[in-house]
Amino acid sequence: MKQSQAKKVLFVGQQPETVDFSxxxxxxxxxxxxxxxGIAVGMQQMADRGWHADLCLVRPDESATExxxxxxATTSYDCVVIGxxxxxxxxxxxxxxxxLNAVHRAAPNAAIALNTSPPDTADAAARWLKVD
Structure with a gap:
C-alpha cells in the first residue's frame, strides 16, 4: 500500500491577548x-490525523497580512483554516x-476552510482535504 504524504495545514488565528472580549x-x-x-486541542486533533499543522497567530492590524x-512562504499548504x-x-x-486575499495570492492551490471555534479546526480542514 502506497503511503500518502502528510497533509499540511495552516491554522490562522488572532493572538488571543489582542481580542476584544467585550x-x-x-x-x-x-x-x-x-x-x-482551544487552539491546543485543534492542533492536537490535526496531529492525531497525521497532518503537519502550523499555527500563525496575527495581530488585528496591518502587520497581520505580512x-x-x-x-x-515557508511551506506549501494543502489547506489554510482561518479562525x-x-x-x-x-x-x-x-x-x-x-x-483571505493574502492566502489567495501566496497559496493559490491551498483550500481555504473556516472554523467556528479552535476545537473544530481539524474538522474544518477535513471538509476540504482529500484524505486517502
Missing part, C-alpha cells in the same frame, strides 16, 4: 486562556478580507 459578536465567557486551550504571507475570531466579529471584516 465585543458582543463573540461568544460570552471567552478569554485568552480558553482560546489558547505575518501570514511570511508563514505561507472564527477573525471571521465572526463585524469589526474584523477588513482584517478577514486582507487575510
Amino acid at each position: 465585543d458582543p459578536a463573540l461568544p460570552p465567557g471567552f478569554d485568552a486562556a480558553k482560546i489558547h486551550a 505575518a501570514l504571507e511570511r508563514q505561507l 472564527g475570531g477573525i471571521r465572526i466579529p463585524p469589526k474584523s471584516l477588513l482584517l478577514f478580507e486582507r487575510l
Whole structure:
C-alpha cells in the first residue's frame, strides 16, 4: 500500500491577548486562556490525523497580512483554516478580507476552510482535504 504524504495545514488565528472580549459578536465567557486551550486541542486533533499543522497567530492590524504571507512562504499548504475570531466579529471584516486575499495570492492551490471555534479546526480542514 502506497503511503500518502502528510497533509499540511495552516491554522490562522488572532493572538488571543489582542481580542476584544467585550465585543458582543463573540461568544460570552471567552478569554485568552480558553482560546489558547482551544487552539491546543485543534492542533492536537490535526496531529492525531497525521497532518503537519502550523499555527500563525496575527495581530488585528496591518502587520497581520505580512505575518501570514511570511508563514505561507515557508511551506506549501494543502489547506489554510482561518479562525472564527477573525471571521465572526463585524469589526474584523477588513482584517478577514486582507487575510483571505493574502492566502489567495501566496497559496493559490491551498483550500481555504473556516472554523467556528479552535476545537473544530481539524474538522474544518477535513471538509476540504482529500484524505486517502
